[in-house]
Amino acid sequence: MSVRSATAFAPASVGNVGVGFDLMGHALAGLGDTVRATRIEEPLVRVRAIRGVVTELPLDPERNTAARAVTSWRTRNSVPFGIEIEIDKGIPLGSGLGGSAASASAALVAANALLDRPLPVATLYPDALEGECAASGSLHGDNVAPQLLGGLVLATHDRVVPVPVPEGLTAVVVHPHFVLETRRAREALAGSYALGEFVAQSEGLALVLAGCYAGDLELIRAGLRDVLVEPRRAPLIPGFAAVKQAALAAGALGASISGAGPSVFAWFADAGQARAAGLAMQSAFAAAGLDSDLIVSPVAAPGARVVACE
Amino acid sequence: MSVRSATAFAPASVGNVGVGFDLMGHALAGLGDTVRATRIEEPLVRVRAIRGVVTELPLDPERNTAARAVTSWRTRNSVPFGIEIEIDKGIPLGSGLGGSAASASAALVAANALLDRPLPVATLYPDALEGECAASGSLHGDNVAPQLLGGLVLATHDRVVPVPVPEGLTAVVVHPHFVLETRRAREALAGSYALGEFVAQSEGLALVLAGCYAGDLELIRAGLRDVLVEPRRAPLIPGFAAVKQAALAAGALGASISGAGPSVFAWFADAGQARAAGLAMQSAFAAAGLDSDLIVSPVAAPGARVVACE
Numbered sequence: 308m309s310v311r312s313a314t315a316f317a318p319a320s321v322g323n324v325g326v327g328f329d330l331m332g333h334a335l336a337g338l339g340d341t342v343r344a345t346r347i348e349e350p351l352v353r354v355r356a357i358r359g360v361v362t363e364l365p366l367d368p369e370r371n372t373a374a375r376a377v378t379s380w381r382t383r384n385s386v387p388f389g390i391e392i393e394i395d396k397g398i399p400l401g402s403g404l405g406g407s408a409a410s411a412s413a414a415l416v417a418a419n420a421l422l423d424r425p426l427p428v429a430t431l432y433p434d435a436l437e438g439e440c441a442a443s444g445s446l447h448g449d450n451v452a453p454q455l456l457g458g459l460v461l462a463t464h465d466r467v468v469p470v471p472v473p474e475g476l477t478a479v480v481v482h483p484h485f486v487l488e489t490r491r492a493r494e495a496l497a498g499s500y501a502l503g504e505f506v507a508q509s510e511g512l513a514l515v516l517a518g519c520y521a522g523d524l525e526l527i528r529a530g531l532r533d534v535l536v537e538p539r540r541a542p543l544i545p546g547f548a549a550v551k552q553a554a555l556a557a558g559a560l561g562a563s564i565s566g567a568g569p570s571v572f573a574w575f576a577d578a579g580q581a582r583a584a585g586l587a588m589q590s591a592f593a594a595a596g597l598d599s600d601l602i603v604s605p606v607a608a609p610g611a612r613v614v615a616c617e
Numbered sequence: 618m619s620v621r622s623a624t625a626f627a628p629a630s631v632g633n634v635g636v637g638f639d640l641m642g643h644a645l646a647g648l649g650d651t652v653r654a655t656r657i658e659e660p661l662v663r664v665r666a667i668r669g670v671v672t673e674l675p676l677d678p679e680r681n682t683a684a685r686a687v688t689s690w691r692t693r694n695s696v697p698f699g700i701e702i703e704i705d706k707g708i709p710l711g712s713g714l715g716g717s718a719a720s721a722s723a724a725l726v727a728a729n730a731l732l733d734r735p736l737p738v739a740t741l742y743p744d745a746l747e748g749e750c751a752a753s754g755s756l757h758g759d760n761v762a763p764q765l766l767g768g769l770v771l772a773t774h775d776r777v778v779p780v781p782v783p784e785g786l787t788a789v790v791v792h793p794h795f796v797l798e799t800r801r802a803r804e805a806l807a808g809s810y811a812l813g814e815f816v817a818q819s820e821g822l823a824l825v826l827a828g829c830y831a832g833d834l835e836l837i838r839a840g841l842r843d844v845l846v847e848p849r850r851a852p853l854i855p856g857f858a859a860v861k862q863a864a865l866a867a868g869a870l871g872a873s874i875s876g877a878g879p880s881v882f883a884w885f886a887d888a889g890q891a892r893a894a895g896l897a898m899q900s901a902f903a904a905a906g907l908d909s910d911l912i913v914s915p916v917a918a919p920g921a922r923v924v925a926c927e
Binding site: 500505535 | 637638639640641757771773774776778780806809810811812815816818819820822823824826827830831836839845
């Protein structure tokens, strides 16, 4: 008997991870979006409802990340039925935690579960990219890729590559309570760049990758700093320098902006260190007049999954 | 009894490797520079002679890469004797094969062998960088690092990280007989860059590193293309597009400019494929009116070593 309706959860994620702008991201445990996909007779994709922490999102399937992703997937795979989706937002808008991406990721995993033989999750990637495009206007997979696969992932224009995560590696993410529009964060990156900036940034990316593959935390510590994007975006985040400093003082391997911000992430060798550091990072935001939420999660957090079927 | 005189060989190298501008390089088997270091009474470093395929190099210790490297090393380690060096150049000048770097690397390994307890080779890196600076005016270790350590190496501003090389991986380097001054090749890179170029180039670097660590040649094939530097330098190399195309048509995982050029390198899954491709690449240079030399070498080629002591 066919599945009539499936519900999937997709986690929040840390995009960019400092050194992998538009290219690398990792999943976060706990926070996420939940999407229910239901078969319908009409050969189309529509959004029935948006609930949760964000409700003012477009219902128009062209402008809704989840509907656009599912439309792309349905067309590309000649799916013979229509799909209605209901979105339950757990991730705040403009937080730098991959919220728009998570709706697309969860919707795809839910829709895919309606098939008699669901497709491998990595094949959903191009459709998730297409969905992200509805929100950001560009194709970058550093949020959808780790949301689909879990863990730390390289997300290129046409493929996803899971990166091994050293045991115990733990992320702290502090989300201050103000909205930084992705568009504004992108505008801060306008203009031109010097080749030397790129060499320095590539160094960081290469060291972090080498450290992850070799299980060498000191290489990660040497590499996990963003000299290209962070200096241009940090002024948009009140208290950023103090929050980053609090993380480093508490032993972080590195700290930078999560996605387009304003959330700040830091990586730690173990969870105990991470929890203590998270409180210090929240205090630093409080000193800048900002309340915040705290997430402590393994970097190797699980990806999207089906949570209910009927 | 102390060593009075030591002779060391340092291999040529492929700098940049397409995706790792100023950051990644690998050694080449066969071609290289040989340097003899001899203890002298005077507390200084001097160049006694330069022989071989290049002789018009500066003898002035400040402007000679080998002497400047050894001076840096001698000072930093408080070496209690002076050193006289004789350089036998095997690597042509302005070839893009790391010639100036190889003199510095060989000189350091030879001088180091004069110590009663020679230092670990990786500790010679900052001095080799200092030597390179005499030739290029900037500190970049993508040639000296693989020359010292052998194989494929990430060379950051302050450390060297060997990268595992998949079994059988073979480089072809074709060196056309004309000189491209490093300065001219650097000038081609002047101006500003768009962020999107960096993202595309980072993708390539990340895929090549992931492919090397995971032993996955298809990831290397997906990543080994230079969208940042090659388009700006290729016009300086007659026949470049045809030579690159010949390599790709013969099954190369990727092909680009070696160092600052004009040599062209390509990577292959095995040595048999590489040899056939090398001849096709030479034919393409010949069609552009250029004679050339051919090197076929494992990417995991050995680094600098002492070849004689007395």
